[in-house]
Amino acid sequence: MAFKRILLVKPPGRKGLGFASDVIPIGLEYIAASLEEIVDEVNIIDLELEESSFQYFLDTLNPDLVAITMSATDHDEGLHIAKIAKEKGCATVLGGYHPTAIPDELLSHPQVDLIVRGEGEYTMKELVQKGSFKDIPGLSYKEDGKIVHNSDRPLISNLDALPFPARHLRRQEYKNHMMFEGERERDVISISRGCWGKCSFCCEPMMCGSRQRFRSPENVMKELLEIVSFHKGRPLSIFVTDPNFMGSPKVIDRLCDLLHHYKPDIRFSVLVRADSVVRNPELIRKMCENGINKYEMGIESPKAEDLKNIQKNITLEMQENAVKILHDNGAWAGGTFVIGLPGHTEEEIKRFPLYAKEIGLTGAAFGVATPFPGTEFYKDLEQEGLITERDWTRYDEMHAVFTLKNVSRERLEELATYCHARFWTLDTLIEQVRVSLKSGGKISLEDFIGGILNAVKFGWNTSADLQTENLQIHRRIATEAGADPCVEEYTREVGVHNIIEFPQFLFRVLGEQRIQFTIKSEGVPITSYIIKTTAGTVEYVKVISGRLEDVTIDLDVDLNDLDLSEDNNSTREILKNCIRATVSLRGIDEMWYRTRLLAAVGLGSTQIILAHNIRALERAGNYAIYAVNGASK
Numbered sequence: 001m002a003f004k005r006i007l008l009v010k011p012p013g014r015k016g017l018g019f020a021s022d023v024i025p026i027g028l029e030y031i032a033a034s035l036e037e038i039v040d041e042v043n044i045i046d047l048e049l050e051e052s053s054f055q056y057f058l059d060t061l062n063p064d065l066v067a068i069t070m071s072a073t074d075h076d077e078g079l080h081i082a083k084i085a086k087e088k089g090c091a092t093v094l095g096g097y098h099p100t101a102i103p104d105e106l107l108s109h110p111q112v113d114l115i116v117r118g119e120g121e122y123t124m125k126e127l128v129q130k131g132s133f134k135d136i137p138g139l140s141y142k143e144d145g146k147i148v149h150n151s152d153r154p155l156i157s158n159l160d161a162l163p164f165p166a167r168h169l170r171r172q173e174y175k176n177h178m179m180f181e182g183e184r185e186r187d188v189i190s191i192s193r194g195c196w197g198k199c200s201f202c203c204e205p206m207m208c209g210s211r212q213r214f215r216s217p218e219n220v221m222k223e224l225l226e227i228v229s230f231h232k233g234r235p236l237s238i239f240v241t242d243p244n245f246m247g248s249p250k251v252i253d254r255l256c257d258l259l260h261h262y263k264p265d266i267r268f269s270v271l272v273r274a275d276s277v278v279r280n281p282e283l284i285r286k287m288c289e290n291g292i293n294k295y296e297m298g299i300e301s302p303k304a305e306d307l308k309n310i311q312k313n314i315t316l317e318m319q320e321n322a323v324k325i326l327h328d329n330g331a332w333a334g335g336t337f338v339i340g341l342p343g344h345t346e347e348e349i350k351r352f353p354l355y356a357k358e359i360g361l362t363g364a365a366f367g368v369a370t371p372f373p374g375t376e377f378y379k380d381l382e383q384e385g386l387i388t389e390r391d392w393t394r395y396d397e398m399h400a401v402f403t404l405k406n407v408s409r410e411r412l413e414e415l416a417t418y419c420h421a422r423f424w425t426l427d428t429l430i431e432q433v434r435v436s437l438k439s440g441g442k443i444s445l446e447d448f449i450g451g452i453l454n455a456v457k458f459g460w461n462t463s464a465d466l467q468t469e470n471l472q473i474h475r476r477i478a479t480e481a482g483a484d485p486c487v488e489e490y491t492r493e494v495g496v497h498n499i500i501e502f503p504q505f506l507f508r509v510l511g512e513q514r515i516q517f518t519i520k521s522e523g524v525p526i527t528s529y530i531i532k533t534t535a536g537t538v539e540y541v542k543v544i545s546g547r548l549e550d551v552t553i554d555l556d557v558d559l560n561d562l563d564l565s566e567d568n569n570s571t572r573e574i575l576k577n578c579i580r581a582t583v584s585l586r587g588i589d590e591m592w593y594r595t596r597l598l599a600a601v602g603l604g605s606t607q608i609i610l611a612h613n614i615r616a617l618e619r620a621g622n623y624a625i626y627a628v629n630g631a632s633k
Contacts, residue, residue: 002131003091004040007063008032009054011070011077012047023048024174024188026241027096027120028069029165034121036166039128047081049172054081058088065128066090067116070098072372075392079109086111093127095120097203098392101374103140107147115140117149118207119156119193155208159193160219167230184237184267187227191220191255195244197273199298200310201338204243206374212247217254221262228264236266246276249283256283259290269294274314274322281325288329295326296363299335302355303348306341310377323360332435334363339416341369342386345406349415353423357486362432366419367397368412410470417474421481426529426543427490434499442501475559476526479519480545483527488542497537507536516551520558 010025025046032042045057058066066085070078075098082092095116099106103115116123116138123138133141138153156162167187174186192215194208204210228236246252259266274297277284287293299319300312307314319335326333335356339349356364371378371387372395381387381402388409389401398416400409407415429452433443443451510533518528525547532539 003065003128005061005063005065006032006035006039006042006128007057007061007066007085007090008042008044009066009068009081010044010046010048011068011074011081024186025069026165026188026190028067029167029169030162030190031067031095031120031124032166032169033163034125035128036163038125042166042169044166044169044171046172047077054084058085058090063090065093067093067095067124069096070094071096072098072392072395074098079106079111082109083111086113093124095124097207097372097374101203101206101372103149104147107140107142113141118153121162122156123153155194155211155213157213159213159215164223164226167227184235185231186237186239187231188239188241189220189223189227190241191215191245191251192242192247195242196247197244197313198311200376200380201369201371202243203372203375205376212244214248214251217251217258220255221258224259224264224266225262228266233265236264238266238268240268240270243271244273244276245270246272246280246283249276249280252287253283256286256290256292259292264291266291267294268292269296271296271298273297274299274318277322277325278318284325284331285329288331293330294332294334296334296336297322299356299359299361299364300338301341302351306338310338310341320359327360327435330435332362332432333360334365335361337364337366337419338369339366339419340400340404340407340412342381342404343406344404346411346415349407349412349419350422353419356423357428361423362428362435364423366416366423368400368416369402370395370397370399371402414470414474414477417477418481421478422484425482425484425487426541427484427487430491430494430496430499434494437499442499444501445503448500472521472559476521479521479526479559483543483545485544488540491541492539495537496541502538504536507533511535513553514548514551515553516548516555518547518554518556520556522560523558525556526559 008025008028008031010028025044028044032044035042041061043057043061043063045054047054050057063085066082068074068078068081074096078094082094085092091113092111093114093116094106094112099115100117103117106112106115114127114133116127117140118138120138123136126136127133127139130136133139133143133148133150135150137151140147140149142148192212194210194212195202195204196210196212198205198210224238227238268291270292272295277295277297297319298312300310301307302316304316306312307316323333323335337352337356339352352366353364369377371381378387386402388403389395389399394401398413400412403409404412433448433451437443512535513531513533515531515533516528517531518525520526526545528544528547530542530544530548530551532542
């Protein structure tokens with residue numbers, strides 16, 4: 001019997017470094033688009049954002065087939081959802097990298113009926129049409145108590161033949177949580193599938209056999225115009241999911257020509273290899289001219305030996321040259337690193353964030369080496385008996401899951417926190433803004449503070465989720481790592497006022513001050529931020545360990561008193577929380593200076609609120625005009 005009512009599910013609580021970009025379930029939207037015309041009803045629910053329970057959707061939608069996309073960290077949640085669906089009488093199917101890698105383990109659970117291995121569009125289409133499991137390539141199932149693996153399904157060669165993702169089935173608006181992106185709406189797109197690289201720790205070789213396939217540029221542009229229409233012409237920030245965006249320079253060159261012709265208001269974020277950047281500097285220039293201006297590269301390590309061992313096939317010289325080419329074109333140059341590879345020492349790992357700064361990266365992420373099942377890295381470690389963690393939910397690139405010779409598992413996780421905090425110091429955050437601005441442009445003080453607080457809040461809540469047992473230790477490590485003498489040198493050189501737009505009355509009210517904000521732990525000063533103001537500007541910002549005594553205004557907060565939880569949502573509430581946590585006044589002079597500070601903050605808040613309301617009205621007017629024009633066409 002064929003299936004007629006399909007429910008596609010993204011589990012809640014995705015964790016780890018991939019969480020920031022892996023937000024919109026485009027894989028499920030592709031599946032839905034492939035099924036819409038052949039079933040009675042198909043729905044997508046993202047349990048990360050839904051307020052209602054999964055049981056509610058089962059009872060309301062009454063599906064006969066529930067399909068769940070799963071990563072390693074979704075292992076427990078995915079099985080829990082499948083159990084609820086099975087108790088309701090639904091057939092259950094799991095798909096994604098994780099089920100493709102361990103189909104036997106997942107099928108050993110009674111609530112799992114089917115596994116879709118590899119790409120799912122055609123496999124799911126055959127499944128819902130036939131209702132039979134036999135002879136469908138790419139499908140694994142149970143028969144008479146035994147697990148059956150049908151033949152592998154060939155990779156989809158003509159990606160243009162796939163319908164565009166079913167964005168119209170989204171039940172929520174996916175907001176942009178990236179720093180300093182302003183009010184652009186968010187979406188994702190896939191331009192190709194697979195990667196011709198052979199990195200030993202990557203899942204792509206397992207999924208695609210180190211083969212990359214591309215859509216035609218014309219087909220991609222058609223979807224981009226559909227995305228613009230879906231968002232009613234609003235400015236967009238689009239993340240391209242391809243692991244190797246520049247895998248075909250010819251395709252990207254033609255896409256740039258089309259972007260130049262249509263001129264959509266889109267900023268793209270892409271994943272590229274350093275060697276592709278170095279080999280195509282003119283293409284990088286063209287890409288940046290057409291809105292493709294945010295790049296993330298797999299730098300992996302500052303050790304040439306590591307790059308060889310993981311089969312990255314790039315050199316340290318390529319890494320440095322790639323960053324320089326991106327900077328020369330005004331692009332955002334990000335990089336990802338892998339810490340805790342076999343043989344790493346603590347001293348070597350502490351070198352990673354310093355190297356990231358030395359080569360000029362605008363952004364960096366430091367993931368704990370994770371042997372995902374199905375990868376060559378996993379097979380090697382398994383053969384040596386070094387894998388000690390079998391809880392798949394900890395395979396999030398933030399937990400250590402195998403034995404290292406020189407560093408304990410606990411210390412490696414602490415070093416991941418150290419690396420992030422040591423890179424993302426205040427000078428790095430300001431430089432990220434500077435790179436993102438147009439020539440001569442500035443960011444408002446409100447947007448700058450909001451961007452930083454959003455980033456801190458994301459890191460804060462991620463650490464709360466991933467390091468529940470040692471949360472305060474990790475937060476203290478992060479606070480200590482923020483003290484960097486380079487901050488003062490940088491802020492003096494670039495001039496903070498050249499990047500951030502300060503209300504002029506702020507300095508007139510404050511005058512010449514040295515304002516110190518100290519973060520403590522159990523009453524002991526850890527790190528202090530000192531802001532030196534004059535009658536017209538910020539002269540410098542200094543970040544030190546401990547605290548200074550010779551300042552005009554002291555503001556202190558204890559780590560235990562700060563609340564950056566998900567329940568404390570707004571920037572205003574976070575700031576109030578910080579103010580409430582400050583200690584009492586110390587003397588007559590400081591009382592006077594603080595009064596001036598409070599007056600400046602009060603005036604600034606009023607101006608910010610007014611500006612925010614005016615912008616909201618302007619946006620509403622622009623959207624109304626777009627709607628009228630669109631309706632008249």
